Amino acid sequence: MKILVIGGGGREHALVWKIAQSPLVTQIYCAPGNPGTASLATNLPIKVEEIDKLLGFAKSEGIDLAVVGPELPLSLGIVDLFREYGVRIFGPSRAAARIEASKAFSKDLMHKYNIPTAAYGVFTEIPAAEAFIRKTGAPIVVKADGLAAGKGVIIAQTEAEAIEAVQDMLSGNAFGDAGSRVVVEEFLTGEEASFLAITDGRFVIPLASAQDHKAIFDGDQGPNTGGMGAYSPAPVVTAEVHQKAMEQVVQRAVDGMAAEGCAYQGIVYAGLMVKDGEVKTLEFNARFGDPECQPLLMRMKSDLVPLLLAVAEGDLSGHSIEWHDQAAICVVMAAEGYPGDYPKGDSITGIEAAEQLTDVTVFHAGTAEKDGRIVTAGGRVLGVTALGNTVAAAIERAYQGVEKISWRGVQFRRDIGKKALGRI
Known part of the structure; x- marks a missing residue:
């Protein structure tokens, strides 16, 4: 099979890394990709929003399956376009992607289908x-x-x-x-968790639990970012919480979308607030989380490609997912100034040394190649991801990798996974 992965961040590097392990795959392309994907795939100089160009390449190259990483092309209707021309693609339609593209749509869906969430108002x-x-x-x-x-x-x-x-x-x-348009909602207290599932619009398979760290500084201080690190499994998602997340949140969302006439196919990501064993929904995303994708795919024992293909073909029944017992953690290394303005073009050293550590993979997010050097090119630059027999072991190994990498002004949180240790 020829696979086209659309996107150029850490999530897409992780997807390419996992897809490359499938015996079903003969060639991977990544648009636009990054220096990390370049070792596993052929990078293409096509931006994620250039959906007509992406379709043209897929048709001319005979792509068997396209996999959409980020939310922007989903919101532009790339899935609808590819399906119109008979190209198999993994991801929700434009109408279904509104679950992320419009927070007002998402909150109204939750209210209509009795999905637990915060009280809210929508205003213009x-x-x-x-x-x-x-x-x-x-x-x-x-x-x-x-x-x-x-x-x-x-x-x-x-x-x-x-x-x-x-x-x-x-x-x-x-x-x-x-x-x-803005959504204003009550503030919820508790502990956040990321609950992801894969669905064909009817059948839903949960992924392993995970927890993101959105704030820029240790102790969840400072402004929110796209994510400063994640780990899996998340002990806050007990068996009871898992069942409630599936039944009260994800399944109701999938069934509700079908009832609304826009069946949801792809990854559905529910950001949850967990308190006293109860769950409330903070938000939905229409794709893998970044950085949750990195530890989740490192823990996934099953071949990802048959799952992606089954969703693209509309029938996930009969499939299941096996997971490694090990824990995984991703520590995001970011540029100085992020999530505000940040410099670009700083030389990065130590990536190869970090990857020589056992069970450590460095996923590129905001990097570029310049004159034979890897340089910074985004706010979140690298995701140092490690496996360990325990959460504590995974944390230790990931930070060993982090310490080997440096560039001018690098910043990262030093407490990724700490909440899990408090629950073990």
């Missing part, structure tokens, strides 16, 4: 949003309705801060069109 006018904020009180959460690269969420500690966030978004200053 500042005065109405202000009134809701004053009635609800702080802390309170303000979200841009559209796609904002994982950064369109403001956890406001005061009413004034929330009102300022609403004003910034609705005026178009903060997130452009993504903030032309």
Whole structure:
């Protein structure tokens, strides 16, 4: 099979890495890819939003299956386009991808189909949003309705801060069109977990549990990012929590999407808040999380390709997933200044030394090659991912890898996985 992976981040490097292990695969292409994918696939100079060019390549090259990594091409309708021309593709349709592309759509879906979530309001006018904020009180959460690269969420500690966030978004200053409508919702307390599943629109198979670390600094301090690290399994997802997440959240979402006439096929990602054994849904994403994808795929024992193919063909029945007993952890190494402005072009050293460690893989996210050197080219630069017989062993090994890598101004959290240790 010839596979085309669409995207160029850490998630896509992990997908290429896992797909390359399948005996079914003869050739992998990655668009646009990165220096990490280049050792396993042929990188293509096509941007993820250039969906017509991607289709043209898939048709001319005889691609057997396209796999969409990021949310942007999904929201642009790449799945609909490829299906129209008979090219098999893994991912939800444009209508189904609204579960991530529009937080208002997602919250309304949760409300309609009795999926536990926070109380909320959807607003396009500042005065109405202000009134809701004053009635609800702080802390309170303000979200841009559209796609904002994982950064369109403001956890406001005061009413004034929330009102300022609403004003910034609705005026178009903060997130452009993504903030032309806002969702304001009550602040939930508890411990976050990432619950991912693969579905053909009817049949749902859960993936292993995981936990992301969104804040930039240790102790979940500072502004949110696209994710500073993740680990799997997540002890907060007990057997009871797992069952509730499947029955009350994921299955209801999949069934609800089908009832709405936009059957959901692909990865459905539920961001959960867990408290006292109960779950509430923070958000849905329409693809693998990044960085959750990296530890999940390292733990996946099964061949990923038959699963992707089954979803693309609309029938996942009869499939299952085996997992390694080991734990896995990904520590994101980011550029100085991220999630704000950051420099590019700084030389990175030590990647090869890190990968010589047992069970350590370095997934490239924001890197580029320049004059034979690997340099920084994004905010989140690398995801150092390791396996271990225990969470503690995986943490130790990952940070051994991190310590071997350096560039000017590198930053990373030093407490990835610490919450898991407190529950073991």
